[in-house]
Amino acid sequence: MYLLSHFSSSSLYLQIFLVLLWCIHTLEFLELASAATPKVKVGNISKVEDAAYFRIYYGQTFKVIKNTLDGKSYLLIQNNTRMASRTKYCTSRIKSFVIPLANYSIEADYYFPVSFFELLGMLGNLKGITSTYVASQCVLKLYQDGQVETINKSEPQQLAQYAAHFIANTDETQPCNFATFVPIGEDAPLQRAEWIKYLGVFANLENRANQVYDAIKENYLCLSKAATSKTSVKPTVSWMDHKDGVWSFTREPYKLKFVEDAGGVNVDDSINKVTYNMSIPDDLEEFHAILCTVDVVIDETYTSDPAVYSASTFLGNINLEDQSCFAFLSNQSLWRYDKRVQNSTVLDWYDGAVSQPQLVLADIIEALYPTGNYNTTYFRNIAKGEGIISIGPEMCERDSSIAMEPTVVACQ
Numbered sequence: 001m002y003l004l005s006h007f008s009s010s011s012l013y014l015q016i017f018l019v020l021l022w023c024i025h026t027l028e029f030l031e032l033a034s035a036a037t038p039k040v041k042v043g044n045i046s047k048v049e050d051a052a053y054f055r056i057y058y059g060q061t062f063k064v065i066k067n068t069l070d071g072k073s074y075l076l077i078q079n080n081t082r083m084a085s086r087t088k089y090c091t092s093r094i095k096s097f098v099i100p101l102a103n104y105s106i107e108a109d110y111y112f113p114v115s116f117f118e119l120l121g122m123l124g125n126l127k128g129i130t131s132t133y134v135a136s137q138c139v140l141k142l143y144q145d146g147q148v149e150t151i152n153k154s155e156p157q158q159l160a161q162y163a164a165h166f167i168a169n170t171d172e173t174q175p176c177n178f179a180t181f182v183p184i185g186e187d188a189p190l191q192r193a194e195w196i197k198y199l200g201v202f203a204n205l206e207n208r209a210n211q212v213y214d215a216i217k218e219n220y221l222c223l224s225k226a227a228t229s230k231t232s233v234k235p236t237v238s239w240m241d242h243k244d245g246v247w248s249f250t251r252e253p254y255k256l257k258f259v260e261d262a263g264g265v266n267v268d269d270s271i272n273k274v275t276y277n278m279s280i281p282d283d284l285e286e287f288h289a290i291l292c293t294v295d296v297v298i299d300e301t302y303t304s305d306p307a308v309y310s311a312s313t314f315l316g317n318i319n320l321e322d323q324s325c326f327a328f329l330s331n332q333s334l335w336r337y338d339k340r341v342q343n344s345t346v347l348d349w350y351d352g353a354v355s356q357p358q359l360v361l362a363d364i365i366e367a368l369y370p371t372g373n374y375n376t377t378y379f380r381n382i383a384k385g386e387g388i389i390s391i392g393p394e395m396c397e398r399d400s401s402i403a404m405e406p407t408v409v410a411c412q
């Protein structure tokens, strides 16, 4: 471990805390350690209620985030303390950052969910992006206006000029200013959304993070309660995708959870096979039988051009002459989550839909229990010929330096 400076004796308790942190990485012990420190007056704090893969601990002049997905502890030191100028950690287990971050950059290449920063009101400090693969109209506008520049990832000194560089990928080798942000590692929609607290800590925006998460959670639970208490027969839903002649049903927990919370039943509960090869007659037969039990299909098939993916593309891929028993077709309930897309490649499904799951839930409820008077955000019904919305900088209608408000869906 590289300890780049020495602690002053006045921070003895901090030193003890850090040594404990360094040596012992079990959550239980950490909780014990932080409880054992004297009660100190700290500012606004965030408590993790639902997320499984990160924890936050508060000291007097510093905070620690423990991220179990990348195995790192982030030591965040307030910029107005002596410790900030004297201490720097950059080891495989601990990294230190001075907060609030003066500026930051993001690695956009792998669908970075930048909407979390928008909800916090942190876009003003975003200075660099590694590509324009972003689904946010306001980040595109900042880029167009020259307030955010592109960084060449192959040039380390370009990345090093930011106080933090956020990445959504835990596999990379990481220079000292890299911080991983991985809400998609969680198994349930609200758990993913709660990662707003993780970012809030870097900007002393705990209050804002708590407020956004509480609003989203309340709305999500209200919508879910109304949908799951419907007395009608619960529709059966399948998430499925086609690749190289094989159809697969998803097993991703957060998707199955969305269906349950929307008052639906997952087809997966009743089948034990996941993939069906359309060239094998037995598979085809069984796949056909399963599809006959499904009321709502969510077609996740990858396409390089969502604009031209239609119901006929789907029918071409299922390769079945006789479609008479498919309720999802006769009832026109065939959906895709690529309604909002930037430059044909970047789906807002991997961005806005992660930070605001209440909107996804509202979409799925509309798919399962159609009212006809709710405009979906992320889902489009290709059985009804619904097309895509192409995201561009001209769609940014708000002042990006001000926090974006979460959208609250009407719910009794």
Ligand SMILES: *[C@@H]1O[C@H](CO)[C@@H](O)[C@H](O)[C@H]1NC(C)=O
Pocket: 042, 043, 044, 207, 208
């Ligand atoms: C807590 O947050 C509120 C609202 O953002 C702010 O006015 C207040 O100064 C914060 N308190 C501390 C101690 O940071």
Ligand SMILES: *[C@@H]1O[C@H](CO)[C@@H](O)[C@H](O)[C@H]1NC(C)=O
Pocket: 079, 080, 099, 100, 101, 102
């Ligand atoms: C600490 O951060 C705040 C907010 O960004 C800034 O106004 C202040 O100048 C910084 N203080 C120091 C000592 O860097």
Ligand SMILES: *[C@@H]1O[C@H](CO)[C@@H](O)[C@H](O)[C@H]1NC(C)=O
Pocket: 152, 153, 154, 155
């Ligand atoms: C990025 O940097 C690498 C290495 O210096 C260079 O070869 C490449 O041309 C640069 N790419 C762009 C788009 O400037």
Ligand SMILES: *[C@@H]1O[C@H](CO)[C@@H](O)[C@H](O)[C@H]1NC(C)=O
Pocket: 102, 103, 127, 161, 162, 163
């Ligand atoms: C980012 O902030 C750091 C201070 O933390 C400063 O040294 C650096 O020049 C800033 N970089 C940019 C690109 O604004």
Ligand SMILES: *[C@@H]1O[C@H](CO)[C@@H](O)[C@H](O)[C@H]1NC(C)=O
Pocket: 244, 245, 246, 277, 278, 279, 280
């Ligand atoms: C599907 O089955 C055909 C015929 O058995 C086989 O040639 C093909 O490799 C299989 N496809 C996949 C992706 O397994």
Ligand SMILES: *[C@@H]1O[C@H](CO)[C@@H](O)[C@H](O)[C@H]1NC(C)=O
Pocket: 295, 327, 328, 330, 331, 369, 370
């Ligand atoms: C079609 O959807 C309606 C609700 O929109 C439902 O009442 C009906 O049972 C569905 N029909 C079939 C065949 O699934």
Ligand SMILES: *[C@@H]1O[C@H](CO)[C@@H](O)[C@H](O)[C@H]1NC(C)=O
Pocket: 132, 133, 343, 345
């Ligand atoms: C759109 O995508 C193409 C192909 O990936 C790329 O060459 C082009 O630069 C992108 N345009 C923008 C504005 O991002």
Ligand SMILES: *[C@@H]1O[C@H](CO)[C@@H](O)[C@H](O)[C@H]1NC(C)=O
Pocket: 373, 374, 375
């Ligand atoms: C749905 O969107 C259309 C087109 O923007 C608009 O005319 C309509 O009023 C919207 N409906 C609802 C219920 O918001």
